Amino acid sequence: MLLTLIGVVATAYLALLGALWWGQERLLFEPEPLPADHVFAFGADVHELSIDRPGGTRLNALHLRLPDPHGIVFYLHGNAGNLQAWFAHADFYRQAGYDLFMLDYRGFGKSGGRIGSEAELRDDARAAWQQIAPLYPPGKVRVIAGRSLGSGLAAGLAAELQPDLTVLISPYRSMAALAAQHYPWVPGALLRYPLDTEALAPRIGGPCLLVHGDQDSLIPPAHSAALAARLPQARHVRIPGAAHGDVQDFPTFRATVRSALDAAAAGLQPTRQTLSMLVPPG
Template sequence: MPGMLLTVLGLAATAYLALMLALWWGQERLLFEPEPLPADHVFQFGPDVQDVVIDRPDGTRLHALHLRLPAPRGIVFYLHGNAGNLQSWFSHADFYRQAGYDLFMLDYRGFGKSGGRIASEAELRADARAAWQQIEPLYAPGQLRVIAGRSLGSGLAAGLAAELQPDLTVLISPYRSMRALAAQHYPWVPAALLRYPLDTEALAARIHGPSLLLHGDQDTLIPAAHSEALKARLPQARYVRVEGAGHSDVQEFPAYLQAVREALSALVRRPQPARVSPLGTL
């Protein structure tokens, strides 16, 4: 009997180790759910929405969409969630047209018409930074800069905002960190195995300007407690808990749209300081 018990324990340990190794090497398949599009796919969001290509040093070509208004108040640079592509994410162009802001949205590697595949958090952040550096020179110093991110993109947005100190940072359904989120859903997975820590909580403490946190109170994927914890790191932030909203539908609720509209309108009324890019000459 003791020998059989040791054998069972050994098999269980081997299976657990194999599972941990699979998680280490295959976590991109768990974190990201890209939907590719053919290179000749044509988006039908209006003649004022332009296709943009960002060429990366490794030869990868990233694709983005850019709503360009004749005289925008500024630019909303939006980093979307972990699934789909711009066909589904670029869904509120009319809202930003009415608000008077351009909208820029990037598809990550392997998403939509973007090439390559995601290999690291550092690469994800570098891609987002490169996209910003490409479009930022299109805007004069007096035009407003807004960095927004939803779900997965909220951690990337927080990192970019900590570098840039934009006029407004908007984090939608954000997480404290991917490690904190994994601990809730998969407590049996050691934190050291996660190659995408995406520590929004640490980055939030370095964002000094106006911020808006939006979270559905029925969100079970990323509970609203994550936004509440981030609010403690962002004392200047406004936190809007959207009643009745879950994770995938929060953008459809009037309270969400009203909060974003108010935050964008408040920027227009606020005196703007002279701008010096933290990233240097772009």
């Protein structure tokens, strides 16, 4: 009886691991598609465009274009949702005087295909950047930003491009480290998307801002602290009272990001500092 029970449990465990291996894209990314005829209504200065990828896959993106911007914020969004929700904060960048570009990953929104590997994700982000980069010659500020899931992609792109500013919002050390916290019973070798931000961080040479809610239970703020210790020029700001999904709603968050964008536009080069902001939330 005992051996039978052990066999049943072992079989169930292996079956669960198999399901996690084959189904981890849905668990990690949670894509939400939109119909092909969906119309985005974010203003006349927001343009919809496509990025063509090998194999006929076409990715959808939105591009806020101002008459004379300081530069571009190339923003890689988090998991779940799509551009309809993620682009809703475009006014913040309008007021800061920056263009905003945002891509929907494969299977998200109106983007075709489905995510198949980390390398493919990174290649898609790189291709999107290469398509718009000629619009921002020297003299225009280039900002690479990423939030949550997108922070790992943003760190990789920033390590390649060395932008004027990198902004990582609610970042993680690596997807493997995050999975080990939430699912310690799952072998690390099962993860096909390691997204190792910690390994990439030392290669980001320019100013970097890390912003994290101090009540974030999904990606604990200790992840930002660990990354800040490895970044050559990092400013680490914790937003009191903010969790994972609401950090953008706090005035402290908006003021922090706006200050970094203003400094980049003014040509300032912030020195390395790691901060915990001890001001009242909201």
